[in-house]
Amino acid sequence: MGVVIPLEEGKNKLASVKPLVDLTKADMERVNQLILSKAGSDVQMIPEVANHLISSGGKRLRPMLTLASAALFGYQGDAHVKLATSVEFMHTATLLHDDVVDESDLRRGRSTARMIWGNQASVLVGDFLLGQAFRMMVDVGSLEALDVLSAAASVIAEGEVLQLSVAKNMETTEDDYLSVIRAKTAALFAAAAEVGPIIANADKAGRGALKSYGMNLGLAFQLVDDALDYGGKAADLGKNVGDDFREGKITLPVILSYRRGTETERAFWRQAIEKGESSDENLEKALGLINKYGALNDTIGRALHYGTIARDALAPLPASPLKAALLEVIDFSIQRVN
Numbered sequence: 001m002g003v004v005i006p007l008e009e010g011k012n013k014l015a016s017v018k019p020l021v022d023l024t025k026a027d028m029e030r031v032n033q034l035i036l037s038k039a040g041s042d043v044q045m046i047p048e049v050a051n052h053l054i055s056s057g058g059k060r061l062r063p064m065l066t067l068a069s070a071a072l073f074g075y076q077g078d079a080h081v082k083l084a085t086s087v088e089f090m091h092t093a094t095l096l097h098d099d100v101v102d103e104s105d106l107r108r109g110r111s112t113a114r115m116i117w118g119n120q121a122s123v124l125v126g127d128f129l130l131g132q133a134f135r136m137m138v139d140v141g142s143l144e145a146l147d148v149l150s151a152a153a154s155v156i157a158e159g160e161v162l163q164l165s166v167a168k169n170m171e172t173t174e175d176d177y178l179s180v181i182r183a184k185t186a187a188l189f190a191a192a193a194e195v196g197p198i199i200a201n202a203d204k205a206g207r208g209a210l211k212s213y214g215m216n217l218g219l220a221f222q223l224v225d226d227a228l229d230y231g232g233k234a235a236d237l238g239k240n241v242g243d244d245f246r247e248g249k250i251t252l253p254v255i256l257s258y259r260r261g262t263e264t265e266r267a268f269w270r271q272a273i274e275k276g277e278s279s280d281e282n283l284e285k286a287l288g289l290i291n292k293y294g295a296l297n298d299t300i301g302r303a304l305h306y307g308t309i310a311r312d313a314l315a316p317l318p319a320s321p322l323k324a325a326l327l328e329v330i331d332f333s334i335q336r337v338n
Helices: 018-023 025-038 045-054 061-072 079-102 113-117 119-140 143-166 174-199 204-231 252-260 263-274 280-292 295-314 321-335
Strands: none
Touching: 018 025, 018 061, 018 321, 025 045, 025 061, 025 079, 025 119, 045 079, 045 113, 045 119, 061 079, 061 174, 061 204, 061 321, 079 113, 079 119, 079 143, 079 174, 113 119, 119 143, 143 174, 174 204, 174 252, 204 252, 204 280, 204 295, 204 321, 252 263, 252 280, 252 295, 263 280, 280 295, 295 321
16 A cells, blocks of 8 residues: 655655765764764673664664754854764664564564563663763753753653553544654654754754754654554565554554544454454454545645644755755655655
8 A cells, every 4th residue: 555645846856865964974974983982881782782773774864963953053063973972872772662662573674672682681771872872961061952852851751651551542632642752753853953053052043943843853754654654665664564553553544544434443443453453354454444534645644734844944044055955854754655
């Protein structure tokens, strides 16, 4: 099942992260070196587990946002490298913890760390990476940056707990769902983008613009991820199609299909999600209902909405290659469904 989304008028090619990658390449090399250095430990299992996930081919979008947002305001020091590395460690720690909570087998097309080393090692190495992240934040010496990133860490944890509380509950509303993804995903995007202007001593308007950009980009990004779980391919996802369904996750395509369905169809969703009857046959039926009620296209419609807010957040900033690259990331994040 595919999803087709409207591209903006005048655009005849798919967007790419390449402009952002190219503009942050030199600093990202420094980030990658620092990642390898700070993931090291005399305890052999720590670098093994950390490097398994760190080297698994993620786009490193969040640290690139930190580097780009600092450069956008003319930052000249090296604190942005430490903060970008902190952001990546926070993200990696979250993934390690997520895979344990979700009992996931695959991450970016490879066996999850918990499948190789076990749940305990995954959780504890995630904690180690969080500790290293905070040490680097302290090294930077910016209380404002530390405040933003530590607040994000707290919000992410709240989002994890909130997701647990609504898991397998078909009465979850769209507002509940948005609260989860705002905390679990968008908060780190927002923090990653906001700390750049903070260390560059940007004014309040500049800082607010990047925070809003990051928050709304994160919402769009997660909405597309949740649509891809029902409309993508395993090779593109780095996980099995339908994993969210098998794990009983309440995402927007499910919420919309459930609320728009007949009583018989809603009974099916309750059996499949709440009671864990997530066979391949039921997954096919779920995909049929999601298609019947246009839930994937409407989920992408929501993503387009937040993408527009992210675009408008940057509108007052002067034109530059960095701004253009950040805008293209919005399109790239949404066009992944093509």
